[in-house]
Amino acid sequence: MIGRSEHLPDDRLVECYFSDRGGEPLDPPAVEHLADCQSCGMRYAELVGFLDDMRTASDVETDAVFTPERLHQQHEHILRRLEHASRSARVISFPGQSSSHPAAAAGRVAPRWLAAAAAAGLFVGVAVGGTFLHPGFERSVTSMHVANNATAAARLAPSATVLVNAPANVSDSIDDDAFLMQLEFALERPHTQELQPFDALTPHVRPVGVNDIH
């Protein structure tokens, strides 16, 4: 029971406002007090008026921004995202074979063997071709190794035989060597002075290869 001398506290006014807004019956003593007490009636009227005004303004504003068309589009977006999100991730096998196909696992064996055979064939072909068709190839490969052991001489011997048997190719290989040597001399020292200390600290393989050949 609220006496005449006591005013309604703030929270009671808010409670009345929400009850009224929700269509619920107001607390009878509070209604009676609001009717009798001018001060509380004014406070309540100010509160209701202010909140209702703001409410109307926010409704108008939101309706202007979120039109039915926009809400419909938003609804569609949400449903699309839900559909996309609830779809479990799939691993797509490359190149385009379905992983769910029962023969897929067995089918993968053949390409693997094929690839291995192709790689082996290529390697053998290059090696044989390099040995018999381009004698300089073997020598150049040999020159890349540091020949500071006894087997190096044995490796160089067959290539010397080939050089005797194929004089035309000798001049070609000599030209190549001369060209490469010129190139190496040109690049032997960096032209930038600031880089020369770094170059001095860097080990070089060029002299070793040249000295071993000659």
Added chain:
Amino acid sequence: MSDQQSVRQPGPAAAPPVANSRERRTVPGPASEDTRLAVEIRELVAHGDMDDARDRFAGLVAAHQRRASRIAYQYLRDAAEADEAVQDAFVKAFGHIASYREAWPFEVWFTRILINGCLDRRKARARRDRWFAPADDTPHDETRVPFGGVAELDPEAQLLARERRARLSAAIDRLDGRQRTVFMLCHYGDCTPREVSAMTGLNESTVRVHLFRAARKLRALLGAKS
């Protein structure tokens, strides 16, 4: 509790459910239609019936979409960002529907997800504003043409609406953190003090007091400026 603080998870003694529109807000019943629907969706998801679950969830989206957009827009003041926040909140709600408990009204549960998302976006925006120079000094969405919205008004009405929004937004920003949260939830979120109490963990009477003081302060701020 500051405005940037997340809304607390409602406890088991949450408020009774309420209807989802302002007009339908009536005497709370034992469980709202939305809550029952949410429970059904949860069961469907648990049984792997995703298509049916999505179909049912579409109904919830339609029922809460407008209200959610209003809340997000008032928090973010940017129509496009509010749109994204609403979408994210619905997607997140559906993704976490397994954790939904019928002790909480769906509206309360969903609003909490939405507001947390909005607060995260506000934090991210504040970070962006701290590190990147803005392209211009206009407010976030004031220059953007809304999707068939305010741009259709005449320029004078647009200007007045923009000024009113700016004043109100500035006044709300000057509220104390708790007052601001309570006001936003009650006013824009259509939540009753009991629901706000469930969301924030504050006493229901305290929520009402905060709301009253927020309204009084806002009235003073807006009245002083006008």
